[in-house]
Amino acid sequence: MNKFFKSKVFVFAICVAFLSTMLAHFALYNAQNTQQANAFATQTTSLQVKVVDLDGTPIKQAKVFVAETQQTFYTDLHGYTTIMHVPFVDTPLCKVTDGEFSFVNLAITCDGFKDVVLFNCVVFKNRTRQGPVVMMFDKNQTNAPFVAITEVPPDKWTKEFLQKIKECY
Known part of the structure; x- marks a missing residue:
């Protein structure tokens, strides 16, 4: 060779x-x-979302998409989804204090309304969250392509978190 x-x-x-x-x-x-x-x-927990217009009138047949499960739910004539079972993930952020909560991300759409994206929707360990109430804009009322909302952790957790930061520095 x-x-x-x-x-x-x-x-x-x-x-x-x-x-x-x-x-x-x-x-x-x-x-x-x-x-x-x-x-x-x-680990799962549950959530029920209510979808309304800006006057507070329930929106029927709005689609609520849960990013973490890739599932879609529809609202009833009172604007509520069925109870949705969603993942409960212990994140490092939640472990800073005695936080018994987690986050999921939702996309809400409905004909005639602007799409809404809800980031960090807070869910609680071992209990159903009744809410959030998501308000949707009429498509003709705004030029925005969509509405994005970000939830923050519960007040109790935020206060405990700030207290720990103050103790450390």
């Missing part, structure tokens, strides 16, 4: 070994992430 051919075979063998190692690491990483996601999915 000539020297050129031997070097090509050697490079090919190194590439195969490298790719095999990368695929094995990827498979292990994927298995760990799947296991972690399944652990998160075992």
Whole structure:
């Protein structure tokens, strides 16, 4: 065999070994992430959303999409969704204090109204949250393409968090 051919075979063998190692690491990483996601999915809590217009009139047949579960729920004639079971994830933010809450993200749409995105919708461990009440703008009332809302943690948690910060510094 000539020297050129031997070097090509050697490079090919190194590439195969490298790719095999990368695929094995990827498979292990994927298995760990799947296991972690399944652990998160075992804890759930519940939420019921009410959707109204700016006058407080309930909006029937509004779609409420839960990003974490990829599920869509519809409001009834009183503007309420059914009780939605959503994941409860212990996040580092919640562990700073005795916070027994988590977050989910919602997208609310309905014909004739501007889309609403609700980030960090607070949900509580072992109890159903009745609310939030989401107000939707008539499509003709604003030029905004959508409305984005971000909820903050409960007041009790925020006060405890600020107190801990003051104690540390």
